[in-house]
Amino acid sequence: MSIQMNGLPLDHPWPEPKLPELWYSDTIKGLHASTENDWDSLRLSALQTAAGRALWRHVIHDPLAGLLAGETYLKSLYDKIKKDRLNNAREVSGVIIAVRTLWFDTKLEAAINSFEDRAAQVVLLGAGMDARAYRLNCLKESNVFEIDFPEVLQMKTTILQAAENSKKEAEHFIVTAKSVSRVAADIRQKDWLNKLQLAGFEPHKNTVWVLEGILYYLSHSQAMEVLNIITENCNLTHTVLLADFMNKQSTTLSKSNFHFYSDWPDQLLPSLGFSDVNLSQIGDPDAHFGLLHDPQNLFNKLLSLPRSTETHPDDGKPCCRLYLVQASGSPSQTKS
Known part of the structure; x- marks a missing residue:
């Protein structure tokens, strides 16, 4: 049995972000694209928090989080988590x-x-x-x-x-x-x-x-x-x-x-x-x-x-x- 880290065994793959089919609609994609240009860091923090909840779904049940976060913040945090796990970081991102x-x-x-x-x-x-x-x-x-x-x-x-x-x-x-x-x-x-x-x-x-x-x-x-x-x-x-x-x-x-x-x-x-x-x-x-x-x-x-x-x-x-x-x-x- 491998050592547990942040709720998952070290040899257990981290759940990849899953964007529902709905996210790829022009309306939803357009909304998320506009935030990157128009929102300041305070407003964008809402998307970052949603991404965290979506990617830690093995402990947080929030089916809407990924849809609300959008692809950019899901991918960014997921890449950080993969890096942390690879480096055996004591604290995994998120x-x-x-x-x-x-x-x-x-x-x-x-x-x-x-x-x-x-x-x-x-x-x-x-x-x-x-x-x-x-x-x-x-x-x-x-x-x-x-x-x-x-x-x-x-x-x-x-x-x-x-x-x-x-x-x-x-x-x-x-x-x-x-x-x-x-x-x-x-x-x-x-x-x-x-x-x-x-x-x-x-x-x-x-x-x-x-x-x-x-x-x-x-x-x-x-x-x-x-x-x-x-x-x-x-x-x-x-x-x-x-x-x-x-x-x-x-x-x-x-x-x-x-x-x-x-x-x-x-x-x-x-x-x-x-x-x-x-x-x-x-x-x-x-x-x-x-x-x-x-x-x-x-x-x-x-x-x-x-x-x-x-x-x-x-x-x-x-x-x-x-x-x-x-x-x-x-x-x-x-x-x-």
Whole structure:
């Protein structure tokens, strides 16, 4: 039996990307081609995330991910994965997306189950090509709201409508949520909450806010404004926040893209008004999912160091950390 690495034996071939026949239609190909010329890195990150979910399909069930990602990003990531496997890399490309996706899936289901009637509003900020409303059965009593740039949601809607109309793809196009509403808005602007409410969001209903892969693209003032708006919801109803935070060293990975950071989000969120905060790092027991077996991989090595350590003592490289944070609050618990 060969050693397991990232969920697959080393001698087991990585599943190749499979584009459905529908992708080769002029409409879908044209949409993906236009993004490469017209979209900035923030918008394109939605396609990169979808590609990660598609290529890690042995652990993530997301039949729509490949269609939403498109050929360019699927091929690029697949080539990186093949290279990593050939070189026996300790961390295979895309593993962060895989672990992060599974962590958010697991915590979202737990949050939904924590409500008495298992009914809640779920708001996906910077939803991109997220297909949770089509693949998570735990959302069957929940109203899902997806917020993103108009052009991102328009592309997504066009692709999903094409899938719905395709006999071969229709089986994947089943909305598992009670409802799904798309809200065209830029969360960096001050009007996104109003647009959300116009779409049917009710502030007094139990709400789970999902901020996956979005906060660090914002400026400090923008991110804090978003977090404060969500915190205000705690004064009205039972609120759960699921978010990932970069530490300061992580922003050096792309100074042009990454701006907001928090070295101690488990202290930041209580200071804003959340009463119950739990923090994990990739590699922790609830953020592992059997994908990080090598004890010398980057994430396991970081877990052995104090969070205040800025550079790794072995090689002097920045200690880049991604924090996965679950926070909750309610009117009876928020600070006065």
